[in-house]
Amino acid sequence: AQKITQTQPGMFVQEKEAVTLDCTYDTSDQSYGLFWYKQPSSGEMIFLIYQGSYDEQNATEGRYSLNFQKARKSANLVISASQLGDSAMYFCAMASNNAGNMLTFGGGTRLMVKP
Amino acid sequence: DGGITQSPKYLFRKEGQNVTLSCEQNLNHDAMYWYRQDPGQGLRLIYYSQIVNDFQKGDIAEGYSVSREKKESFPLTVTSAQKNPTAFYLCASSLRTGPNQPQHFGDGTRLSIL
Numbered sequence: 001a002q003k004i005t006q007t008q009p010g011m012f013v014q015e016k017e018a019v020t021l022d023c024t025y026d027t028s029d030q031s032y033g034l035f036w037y038k039q040p041s042s043g044e045m046i047f048l049i050y051q052g053s054y055d056e057q058n059a060t061e062g063r064y065s066l067n068f069q070k071a072r073k074s075a076n077l078v079i080s081a082s083q084l085g086d087s088a089m090y091f092c093a094m095a096s097n098n099a100g101n102m103l104t105f106g107g108g109t110r111l112m113v114k115p
Numbered sequence: 116d117g118g119i120t121q122s123p124k125y126l127f128r129k130e131g132q133n134v135t136l137s138c139e140q141n142l143n144h145d146a147m148y149w150y151r152q153d154p155g156q157g158l159r160l161i162y163y164s165q166i167v168n169d170f171q172k173g174d175i176a177e178g179y180s181v182s183r184e185k186k187e188s189f190p191l192t193v194t195s196a197q198k199n200p201t202a203f204y205l206c207a208s209s210l211r212t213g214p215n216q217p218q219h220f221g222d223g224t225r226l227s228i229l
Binding site for chain 1: 155156157158163205207212213214215216217218219221223225
């Protein structure tokens with residue numbers, strides 16, 4: 001079985017500062033993918049970034065980067081230069097061959113950006 | 116524009132009534148999924164389909180049914196057997212299933228009991 005843990009229910013960050021959202025995972029599979037999604041108050045889930053278990057470099061997408069530490073089984077999301085529009089729920093998820101390639105989601109972190 | 120369309124945005128169900136949530140995608144994706152989200156929680160998988168005319172149960176399939184007669188459509192029926200249907204329902208699709216396939220989501224349907 002695979003499991004995703006997000007230990008920060010809520011976080012505040014000052015506008016224009018960087019913030020790190022934590023995610024740890026557990027799987028016995030060697031081939032897996034890690035994903036981060038953003039859910040604004042309107043409800044839609046927005047795909048932000050992906051990291052494959054065999055990728056040697058950390059993934060980056062604009063202001064988002066994924067700090068992938070395979071030995072620690074962590075996949076933290078780093079948002080640089082926070083904006084007011086970044087206020088939302090953020091979910092970490094993973095998929096692995098052993099789990100039928102279905103996404104398993106963590107419980108989420110609510111990020112609030114202060115002006 | 117390509118995307119996933121869910122309708123209706125809000126839905127109300129009476130006791131003992133079945134209701135159907137619509138999900139349509141024009142991304143030419145093979146795989147489609149239905150998730151349930153309760154307040155303050157993550158998403159849980161209800162059903163998924165990897166190809167037309169095929170679907171499998173997810174973690175919480177009891178009280179729900181689906182069909183996949185067309186590649187672009189994956190409707191979800193919430194039956195009267197689902198005793199606690201009030202939740203936010205999200206439909207997603209991906210090019211195919213796999214550990215490197217991001218899923219893309221619709222805007223969701225909020226279902227409430229009258």
